């Protein structure tokens with residue numbers, strides 16, 4: 001469980017963190033790799049979502065996947081790109097988040113992924129959540145925490161850390177706690 005106060009801070013962002021599908025670069029499963037190479041080169045993103053004809057996210061495609069496909073025994077063979085489709089080489093093992101999404105799950109998954117695809121109940125692509133958007137919020141959070149909350153070390157924990165010599169962590173009282181000293 002993440003701290004309630006962290007969850008609360010994250011939920012303050014109006015409109016959430018979603019970059020809507022309309023402005024997310026993507027390719028279709030049935031596109032040939034020549035087309036996909038052009039798209040990836042133009043948009044300059046390392047990896048983008050792949051959609052099927054029902055607008056569901058079925059994979060992710062990167063420039064590296066395409067260049068690897070071009071590599072043959074005798075060096076680079078670009079002629080393969082016209083003969084192969086995105087579906088044949090895309091990454092199909094990737095996490096998807098279903099809206100309404102949970103910030104705790106997102107924080108966990110973004111440790112290993114640069115972005116997460118968000119889908120509705122039917123699997124239709126709604127957009128992405130990127131590390132950058134979350135890092136912007138963490139930055140805001142780091143600067144604004146003390147403006148919104150009174151932060152005090154927990155007495156017991158302070159003693160414990162003094163004895164063991166470990167660094168003191170600060171504990172933020174929440175509004176829900178009866179003994180909380182919160183000013184917002």
Ligand code: AMP
Nearest residue numbers: 023024025045046047114115130131132
């Ligand atoms: P960022 O955290 O902004 O660096 O984005 C992380 C990754 O998300 C990028 O490397 C891309 O793979 C992907 N991404 C971000 N924005 C877009 C977009 N508008 N269209 C497609 N992919 C994107």
